[in-house]
Amino acid sequence: MRHDPLCYATRSGTITLQKAIKMIDLETFGDLAGVALGPFKPKPTTLTEGQEEAAAQLWASPDGRTSIGVWECTPGHFTADRTAAGEYCHIISGRASVSNTDGSRTREIGPGDLLVLPQGWTGEWIIHEHMRKLYVISAS
Numbered sequence: 001m002r003h004d005p006l007c008y009a010t011r012s013g014t015i016t017l018q019k020a021i022k023m024i025d026l027e028t029f030g031d032l033a034g035v036a037l038g039p040f041k042p043k044p045t046t047l048t049e050g051q052e053e054a055a056a057q058l059w060a061s062p063d064g065r066t067s068i069g070v071w072e073c074t075p076g077h078f079t080a081d082r083t084a085a086g087e088y089c090h091i092i093s094g095r096a097s098v099s100n101t102d103g104s105r106t107r108e109i110g111p112g113d114l115l116v117l118p119q120g121w122t123g124e125w126i127i128h129e130h131m132r133k134l135y136v137i138s139a140s
Contacts, residue, residue, distance in 0.1 A: 029058065029134075032070055032092055032132075032134050033092055033093065033132065035056055035058070035070045036056060037054040037055060037056045037070060037071075037072055038054050038055060038056060039054060040052040040053065040054040040072075040074070041053065041054065043073060043074075043076065043078050045078045045079045045080065045081075046076055046077070046078045047076070047077040047078055047079065047124075048075075048076030048077045048078070050074075050076070051073065051074050051075070051076030051077075051078060051127075052073070052074050053071065053072065053073045053074070054071070054072050055069055055070065055071040055072070056069055056070050057069040058070065065085075065138060065139045066136070066137065066138045066139075067135075067136075067137050068134070068135065068136050068137075069134075069135055070092075070132065070133070070134055070135070071132070071133055071135055072130065072131060072132045072133075073094075073125075073127050073130070073131050074127065074130055075127045075128060075129065075130060076126075076127055077124065077125070077126045077127075078124065078125055078127075079122075079123075079124050080098075080117070080121075080122065080123055080124065080125055081122050082117045082118070082119060082120065082121040082122065083119070083120055083121075083122065084119070084139060085119055085137045085138055085139035085140075086116070086117060086118045086119035086120075086121070086137070086138055086139075086140070087116075087117045087135055087136065087137045087138075088114065088115070088116055088117075088135070088136040088138075089109075089114070089115040089116075089117070089133045089134070089135055090113075090114050090133060090134040090135075091109050091110060091111055091112065091113045091114075091115065091131065091132075091133050092111065092132040092133055092134060093111055093129075093130070093131065093132045094110070094111070094127065094128075094129040094130050094131030094132060094133075095108070095109070095110045095127075095128045095129040095131070096108075096109050096110075096125050096126060096127045096128060096129075096131055097109075097125070097126045097128070098115060098117075098123060098124070098125050098126075099123050099124050099125075099126075100121070100122075100123045101122045101123050101124070119138075119139065119140055
C-alpha cells in the first residue's frame with residue numbers, strides 16, 4: 001500500500017483514489033474580534049423594532065452542510081429556529097439570554113461562553129449588549 005494522502009486500501013486490497021482534504025488555514029480565525037462584517041440589515045425574526053444583524057462567512061464545507069462565520073446583532077429580542085441545522089456559538093463580546101420556546105430553561109451568556117443549540121432546537125434570544133459570536137452551523 002502506498003502512503004499517499006490521495007490513496008487508501010480497501011478490505012478487498014484495492015487502492016482507490018480520493019481527493020485530499022486539507023485543514024482550514026488557521027489564519028482565518030486569528031482575530032475574530034476584528035473580522036470585517038457585511039452591512040447591518042434588519043433582523044428577519046426580530047420581535048424588537050430596529051434590531052439589526054451582520055455577518056461574515058469564513059468557511060463552508062464543499063457540500064454546504066457546515067459553515068463557520070462571525071455574526072453580530074444589536075440589542076433586542078428575536079426568535080430562533082434550529083430545526084434544519086444545529087449551531088455552536090462561541091461568544092466573543094456582548095451579553096444575552098437564550099431560552100427554550102417552552103420557557104423550560106434560560107441561559108445567560110457572555111464573552112468566552114460556548115452555547116450549543118442542537119438540531120431541532122427552537123427558542124428566543126434577548127440581546128442585552130451588542131453581541132459578536134463565532135458560529136458553526138452544521139446539518140446532519
